[in-house]
Amino acid sequence: xxxxxxxxxxxxxxxxxxxxxxxxxxxxxxxxxxxxxxxxxxxxxxxxxxxxxxxxxxxxxxxxxxxxxxxxxxxxxxxxxxxxxxxxxxxxxxxxxxxxxxxxxxxxxxxxxxxxxxxxxxxxxxxxxxxxxxxxxxxxxxxxxxxxxxxxxxxxxxxxxxxxxxxxxxxxxxxxxxxxxxxxxxxxxxxxxxxxxxxxxxxxxxxxxxxxxxxxxxxxxxxxxxxxxxxxxxxxxxxxxxxxxxxxxxxxxxxxxxxxxxxxxxxxxxxxxxxxxxxxxxxxxxxxxxxxxxxxxxxxxxxxxxxxxxxxxxxxxxxxxxxxxxxxxxxxxxxxxxxxxxxxxxxxxxxxxxxxxxxxxx
Amino acid sequence: xxxxxxxxxxxxxxxxxxxxxxxxxxxxxxxxxxxxxxxxxxxxxxxxxxxxxxxxxxxxxxxxxxxxxxxxxxxxxxxxxxxxxxxxxxxxxxxxxxxxxxxxxxxxxxxxxxxxxxxxxxxxxxxxxxxxxxxxxxxxxxxxxxxxxxxxxxxxxxxxxxxxxxxxxxxxxxxxxxxxxxxxxxxxxxxxxxxxxxxxxxxxxxxxxxxxxxxxxxxxxxxxxxxxxxxxxxxxxxxxxxxxxxxxxxxxxxxxxxxxxxxxxxxxxxxxxxxxxxxxxxxxxxxxxxxxxxxxxxxxxxxxxxxxxxxxxxxxxxxxxxxxxxxxxxxxxxxxxxxxxxxxxxxxxxxxxxxxxxxxxxxxxxxxxxxxxxxxxxxxxxxxxxxxxxxxxxxxxxxxxx
Ligand SMILES: Cc1cc2nc3c(=O)[nH]c(=O)nc-3n(C[C@H](O)[C@H](O)[C@H](O)COP(=O)(O)OP(=O)(O)OC[C@H]3O[C@@H](n4cnc5c(N)ncnc54)[C@H](O)[C@@H]3O)c2cc1C
Numbered sequence: 001x002x003x004x005x006x007x008x009x010x011x012x013x014x015x016x017x018x019x020x021x022x023x024x025x026x027x028x029x030x031x032x033x034x035x036x037x038x039x040x041x042x043x044x045x046x047x048x049x050x051x052x053x054x055x056x057x058x059x060x061x062x063x064x065x066x067x068x069x070x071x072x073x074x075x076x077x078x079x080x081x082x083x084x085x086x087x088x089x090x091x092x093x094x095x096x097x098x099x100x101x102x103x104x105x106x107x108x109x110x111x112x113x114x115x116x117x118x119x120x121x122x123x124x125x126x127x128x129x130x131x132x133x134x135x136x137x138x139x140x141x142x143x144x145x146x147x148x149x150x151x152x153x154x155x156x157x158x159x160x161x162x163x164x165x166x167x168x169x170x171x172x173x174x175x176x177x178x179x180x181x182x183x184x185x186x187x188x189x190x191x192x193x194x195x196x197x198x199x200x201x202x203x204x205x206x207x208x209x210x211x212x213x214x215x216x217x218x219x220x221x222x223x224x225x226x227x228x229x230x231x232x233x234x235x236x237x238x239x240x241x242x243x244x245x246x247x248x249x250x251x252x253x254x255x256x257x258x259x260x261x262x263x264x265x266x267x268x269x270x271x272x273x274x275x276x277x278x279x280x281x282x283x284x285x286x287x288x289x290x291x292x293x294x295x296x297x298x299x300x301x302x303x304x305x306x307x308x309x310x311x312x313x314x315x316x317x318x319x320x321x322x323x324x325x326x327x328x329x330x331x332x333x334x335x336x337x338x339x340x341x342x343x344x345x346x347x348x349x350x351x352x353x354x355x356x357x358x359x360x361x362x
Numbered sequence: 363x364x365x366x367x368x369x370x371x372x373x374x375x376x377x378x379x380x381x382x383x384x385x386x387x388x389x390x391x392x393x394x395x396x397x398x399x400x401x402x403x404x405x406x407x408x409x410x411x412x413x414x415x416x417x418x419x420x421x422x423x424x425x426x427x428x429x430x431x432x433x434x435x436x437x438x439x440x441x442x443x444x445x446x447x448x449x450x451x452x453x454x455x456x457x458x459x460x461x462x463x464x465x466x467x468x469x470x471x472x473x474x475x476x477x478x479x480x481x482x483x484x485x486x487x488x489x490x491x492x493x494x495x496x497x498x499x500x501x502x503x504x505x506x507x508x509x510x511x512x513x514x515x516x517x518x519x520x521x522x523x524x525x526x527x528x529x530x531x532x533x534x535x536x537x538x539x540x541x542x543x544x545x546x547x548x549x550x551x552x553x554x555x556x557x558x559x560x561x562x563x564x565x566x567x568x569x570x571x572x573x574x575x576x577x578x579x580x581x582x583x584x585x586x587x588x589x590x591x592x593x594x595x596x597x598x599x600x601x602x603x604x605x606x607x608x609x610x611x612x613x614x615x616x617x618x619x620x621x622x623x624x625x626x627x628x629x630x631x632x633x634x635x636x637x638x639x640x641x642x643x644x645x646x647x648x649x650x651x652x653x654x655x656x657x658x659x660x661x662x663x664x665x666x667x668x669x670x671x672x673x674x675x676x677x678x679x680x681x682x683x684x685x686x687x688x689x690x691x692x693x694x695x696x697x698x699x700x701x702x703x704x705x706x707x708x709x710x711x712x713x714x715x716x717x718x719x720x721x722x723x724x725x726x727x728x729x730x731x732x733x734x735x736x737x738x739x740x741x742x743x744x745x746x747x748x749x750x751x752x753x754x755x756x757x758x759x760x761x762x763x764x
Contacts, residue, residue: 125702126701126702126703128703128708129630129631129700129701129703129704129707129714130630130631130632130637130700130701130703131631131632131633131701132701132702149703149706149708150702150703150705150706183706183707183708183709184706184707184709184715185705185706186697186704186705186706186718187705192705192706193706194708245497245501246500246501247501247504247751247753247755248753248754248755248763248764249754254735254751256735256738256739257735260735305694309690309725312725313725313728313729313733313734316499316500316729316733317494317499317523317524317729317730319725319729320569320570320725320726320729321567321568321569321570322568322569322570323567323568326570327570330570330722330725334694334697334704334705334721335705337694337698338697338698338700338701338702338704338705339702339705342698342699342701343698344640344642344643344698344699347642
């Protein structure tokens with residue numbers, strides 16, 4: 001057994017981390033919010049030039065053909081800086097869906113352009129409040145009708161993979177049959193849209209039955225994103241506590257604060273460990289994936305939730321200002337906790353995939 | 363023990379209900395609309411004036427202060443009935459009634475009471491609280507803004523921060539250092555200050571909610587007449603304690619009611635039923651509801667103590683601590699059970715937007731008015747009698763602290 005990242009993976013993480021630290025200082029995020037921007041387009045282009053956007057796309061389609069764990073290094077670093085790019089929508093969801101369920105023609109048409117970042121994809125599943133997957137949108141023949149809302153990153157995407165019942169459909173967003181309406185998004189760095197389809201041209205992805213696998217794989221990446229973000233919160237809180245004087249000595253010297261941050265640190269390492277295992281399972285042990293992904297999801301959300309909340313708490317009043325940096329994570333955390341299914345959903349999946357459980361897989 | 367309202371209390375409720383039904387609707391704020399600060403304060407003043415004319419202003423304040431001289435239970439009954447309407451009741455009204463008047467009433471002179479009480483109760487004077495500073499929050503006694511005596515005036519220099527609604531206030535309650543040669547809690551003095559005084563510079567701070575209703579407040583050679591001093595020179599800390607105790611007793615429960623979240627879960631579709639069918643949602647919300655009910659009963663116990671002249675002290679911290687945690691936890695949970703739509707609800711969904719706001723606002727409740735960690739220390743030390751942290755800063759003259 002070797003339960004550590006490879007040297008190449010560590011280098012990839014370091015490379016991504018170095019680039020992002022330079023390109024995404026917090027003031028950059030503030031500027032994007034003030035401009036009500038769709039995304040950090042220059043960063044996206046740069047990620048494309050460096051090949052990051054093709055990380056999970058097979059070499060025959062112009063990507064790097066890296067493993068799920070390699071990809072996870074990038075997800076983690078994007079999470080750490082709260083980057084405003086549609087990496088998860090375009091690569092982790094749309095491209096992966098095409099790779100898993102698409103025909104060779106569809107793959108050849110879309111994957112190379114997704115790999116360079118020239119085409120941005122998004123993934124549409126929810127239909128208003130409640131259930132994770134919508135039930136209204138249907139594909140009949142080559143036409144799609146109904147409404148998906150909210151859909152992350154649909155403003156900059158030209159291509160959507162749309163869940164329609166048990167099937168997945170490919171829909172170009174730049175056609176008359178699609179109306180996009182930007183919604184007010186809780187996460188100010190991740191825009192969401194309502195998509196209305198009225199006899200929109202759509203193509204089925206021929207290999208059915210892939211939705212659960214797609215979500216399992218996507219939550220593994222989201223878990224790494226959450227681990228990166230939680231770690232950023234933890235560091236920020238520790239650094240602030242070291243600096244802040246309270247009753248004549250550093251705040252970091254009080255056990256209440258040490259214990260609080262030690263609890264967060266434990267949660268982060270638990271989450272990281274589950275994420276490693278799930279990342280490995282996603283690549284090399286697909287039978288283990290559903291349970292491993294669900295476990296990674298649950299611990300990652302717990303860690304990020306604690307970290308985001310307690311980071312702001314440790315900052316006191318200053319944490320409530322736009323000039324401080326706690327809020328980016330406080331909002332992003334809810335995105336990561338809710339998109340791709342809430343805790344209850346993944347708890348069910350974990351129980352269903354526990355060896356010895358009598359419950360049948362959902 | 364009797365949890366039922368007495369005949370007098372029941373009669374009070376009936377009268378308050380009827381009065382509100384006749385007067386409140388025309389003062390209600392439009393649902394889901396962000397008002398301009400100036401306009402909101404104007405509406406707040408008008409509603410407070412109506413409350414005053416109706417005889418319900420300052421229910422627990424003594425009649426000598428122009429209040430109604432009523433009981434805490436009556437205040438609670440009125441607040442409960444009032445909360446059925448969406449009225450303009452922000453800090454701009456609350457700080458005057460809940461902080462300025464109690465401190466002036468307890469530590470002020472008859473002249474000061476005459477000058478401020480009636481006008482505040484009528485909504486003519488709005489107030490802000492000028493306590494916190496960049497290096498003085500939980501450690502309030504570490505404050506550095508100083509006042510130096512000059513004839514009949516004091517000259518104030520320094521900086522306050524997080525001053526809610528200072529940019530729309532007529533008056534401020536202010537604590538400053540008047541003697542740096544004594545230990546930090548001892549050299550403080552309390553004032554009321556006219557916010558239009560020359561030398562006061564108020565700069566709004568942008569908050570994570572998108573609002574900018576708290577401020578940095580700078581004092582450069584601001585003259586405050588000695589007649590504005592509340593209590594003796596050096597009695598500032600005692601005045602602050604009066605204010606903070608009032609703040610804590612009055613907190614908790616007004617927002618984020620669990621019944622609303624149960625209704626929200628029930629209005630959220632899930633499969634063929636609703637989110638409230640889920641065992642884990644039921645468990646979490648029922649637990650929160652039970653704790654909310656406990657908080658209400660706890661507050662009733664504290665009010666009973668106060669009505670007997672007993673000081674609940676750090677027990678009040680328990681109510682606030684429990685509420686703050688529950689508020690963040692349950693508003694976060696409500697967003698989760700809603701699913702993806704909670705991240706970007708349609709324009710018409712005011713309820714989800716409110717819960718998003720609650721989730722943001724809950725961070726403030728955990729920090730302001732006694733942060734969680736500070737309240738836990740108080741409970742451990744004052745309720746359980748455990749020793750305090752070893753402190754180096756307590757008996758040293760302020761000017762000798764680093
Ligand atoms: C929205 C808002 C409105 C406000 N309005 C006003 C106002 O109108 N007027 C005013 O004067 N102030 C106001 N405040 C300020 C508020 O009173 C302070 O934020 C509060 O006292 C905490 O102080 P601080 O922000 O400096 O945080 P700090 O005191 O720096 O606290 C930072 C963290 O350290 C923790 N901590 C403190 N002491 C200890 C300890 N001994 N052991 C372990 N942990 C500890 C705290 O719990 C907190 O988590 C407002 C604040 C907010 C957020």
